[in-house]
Amino acid sequence: MNQSARTRVQQLRELSRPDRVFDFMLPAQSPVDVRHGPILYMEDVSVSFDGFRAINRLDLTIDDGELRCIIGPNGAGKTTMMDIITGKTRPDSGQVWFGSRHNLLTLDEPRIANLGIGRKFQKPTVFEALDVSENLELAMAGDRRVWKTLLARLDGAGQARIDEVLETIGLTAERHRLAGVLSHGQKQWLEIGMLLMQRPRLLLVDEPVAGMTEPEMQRTAELLTRLAGQQSVVVVEHDMGFVREIARKVTVLHQGSVLAEGSLDQVASDPRVVEVYLGGDEEASGC
Ligand SMILES: Nc1ncnc2c1ncn2[C@@H]1O[C@H](COP(=O)(O)OP(=O)(O)OP(=O)(O)O)[C@@H](O)[C@H]1O
Ligand SMILES: [Mg+2]
Numbered sequence: 705m706n707q708s709a710r711t712r713v714q715q716l717r718e719l720s721r722p723d724r725v726f727d728f729m730l731p732a733q734s735p736v737d738v739r740h741g742p743i744l745y746m747e748d749v750s751v752s753f754d755g756f757r758a759i760n761r762l763d764l765t766i767d768d769g770e771l772r773c774i775i776g777p778n779g780a781g782k783t784t785m786m787d788i789i790t791g792k793t794r795p796d797s798g799q800v801w802f803g804s805r806h807n808l809l810t811l812d813e814p815r816i817a818n819l820g821i822g823r824k825f826q827k828p829t830v831f832e833a834l835d836v837s838e839n840l841e842l843a844m845a846g847d848r849r850v851w852k853t854l855l856a857r858l859d860g861a862g863q864a865r866i867d868e869v870l871e872t873i874g875l876t877a878e879r880h881r882l883a884g885v886l887s888h889g890q891k892q893w894l895e896i897g898m899l900l901m902q903r904p905r906l907l908l909v910d911e912p913v914a915g916m917t918e919p920e921m922q923r924t925a926e927l928l929t930r931l932a933g934q935q936s937v938v939v940v941e942h943d944m945g946f947v948r949e950i951a952r953k954v955t956v957l958h959q960g961s962v963l964a965e966g967s968l969d970q971v972a973s974d975p976r977v978v979e980v981y982l983g984g985d986e987e988a989s990g991c
Contacts, residue, residue: 739804740804744789746762747799761960769936770936772955773939780959833884873897889924893927906938948968951968
């Protein structure tokens with residue numbers, strides 16, 4: 705047998721091995737590489753809108769599995785920072801990396817989402833005319849073939865994932881209720897559940913407890929705390945009572961840059977933070 709025939713036989717043997725695992729048999733996994741560094745790395749990032757620097761030489765690093773709170777006054781650039789990470793806004797300069805492999809500045813919004821970055825906007829965007837589990841099912845499909853997805857039979861793994869997420873977001877008992885009749889807090893948890901269906905590695909959550917009742921806020925604190933570890937979670941929030949509940953490391957943004965970083969007690973006792981954010985602001989003074 706000549707060399708090329710031998711190679712072909714070897715390839716065939718390799719392909720027909722009974723224990724061979726093909727890529728399509730593996731669960732969907734984000735290929736983000738965090739072995740030697742953080743899950744999110746932003747360096748010297750700036751963006752201007754009509755000459756106004758909304759983000760100004762921002763450096764930010766999030767570790768894998770971390771829960772980070774971002775606080776700061778209105779207009780500090782918190783939402784713009786999330787826009788940059790998710791590809792909605794392109795910075796004028798700087799670097800943004802997801803793990804060590806993915807340069808996010810070379811990717812568009814859908815590609816960034818597919819890599820495993822999920823974003824929760826302030827207003828819940830669930831499908832009100834569908835029930836809770838159907839909303840999760842659609843989110844799992846991850847594309848726009850809505851009716852095809854609903855008409856197709858869900859496989860066992862898909863059903864198990866829905867059950868798991870329902871349990872995580874505390875909506876198991878509501879699975880057959882229409883999303884439209886849920887409370888504001890329940891809609892927010894459902895939307896977080898929809899993001900979880902895609903198994904994100906990094907979740908960006910902008911002002912999750914605005915408009916929530918106290919018990920809803922408490923449950924949201926428990927949920928986000930539980931999610932960290934399995935994924936990295938970045939939470940922007942003004943409600944300092946809530947931040948105190950969940951805070952580990954806190955970053956204070958001001959005029960598009962990091963003003964202070966550390967434990968909540970550390971940043972809250974920083975005179976510069978008190979001056980620009982915590983001082984006279986009624987909403988924020990609960991800290
Ligand atoms: N697309 C845009 N075009 C023009 N200006 C923008 C745009 N996006 C943000 N800005 C401006 O950039 C600054 C930062 O806004 P951003 O929404 O990021 O602040 P924020 O920290 O999220 O504030 P808040 O706490 O009020 O949500 C603001 O002055 C805002 O008006
Ligand atoms: Mg904002």
